[in-house]
Amino acid sequence: MAIGVFGGTFNPPHLGHLRLVRAFADRFALDRVLIIPTFVPPHKASPDLAQAEMRIQMCGLLFDDPRFEISDMEIRRGGKSYTVDTLETLRAQYPDEPVYLLVGSDMLESFDTWYRAGDIRRMCTVVAAVREKGKALDANGAVLLENYDPIELSSTAVREKVRAGEDVKPLVGDAVAAFIAQHGLYTDAYTPYRRLLREKLGDYRLRHSFCVADSARELAGLYGADPEQAYLAGLLHDVMKDSPREAQLAMIAQGGAELTAAERCNPKLWHAMAGEAFLRTVLGFDDETLLNSVRYHTTGRAGMCLLEKIIYVADYMSADRVYDGVDRMRRLARQSLESAMLFGLSFTISQLAQNEQPIHPDSVACYNEILETGKDR
């Protein structure tokens, strides 16, 4: 009986792993493949590393094939997980069976630096598979898994998508996705909001919101505001923007605000008011600073606080923006928030004037205030 060995962090295991190990078992007619999650020493563990027990359970859910067996031998052994130790244990158990060790191409590249790599080669046949489609592989003493068509995927990408609130079923299968959701793995404090935004916004606006959140966090760091509050405000500033106009009006009414004449004739302003109302009445936010930063991110106003200015400017400078002058905007934003605001306000006010569209009095008041008090405060 030939034995296959496939080790990894499996944080989490994904369909790329599954396709690979199936191809491996088929190609070498293996009726037993040990899937061995590595122990990760506490000092190396990142906040993102799922507990060993959970990684084992996820492997059990994904590698659902009678030929595959999940082994906790490296986890029980603790310490540094050296493949050579694992192979020595297996060799003692199965002295006469051929053993095949499966590695992905990235692992193969560093194989010669592995602890006692020569002994590993002596104890087993190393089998290597490409991770990237169509890429030629230098065998480096291994047997290549010929004609293998990989799924280009990594656990890192899965974790990023979970954090971004994306559905990862297509990447890890239904069972592992449900496990990840049930245990809240790989999320951060903002994941529920990112998930909500995915429901409420189109792709373009979603990406914009993520970019504004990043810019807001950067500016908060530069100007001494709370980076986490800024990130959240940036993330949510356009939460109502892709909602139909009637829904925006209904949300404004739900929040108890009344439109002024200037607002009534300019539907492009509604999403900011509706966004503030949504955060307050639906999500239960009561942080007035954050609420105001959403409420005034389009028009600006006189007397803006630091966070309001940050969100206003972040919206103009975010990585997704491509208009003429955006580089200047980004430079100004890192020098003086007021200079950046003035640049943004001038840009918007002149565009509106050119198109004979109404200019909200808050924008004019904001513009005048910066000039009156000096933009280089």
Ligand code: ATP
């Ligand atoms: P991370 O992104 O966290 O580094 P990973 O996706 O590389 O994780 P590991 O658990 O580190 O997953 O990988 C275990 C083994 O599976 C390694 O030998 C790796 O090269 C291989 N491997 C991972 N993903 C693929 C894939 N999509 N195709 C082929 N091999 C893969």
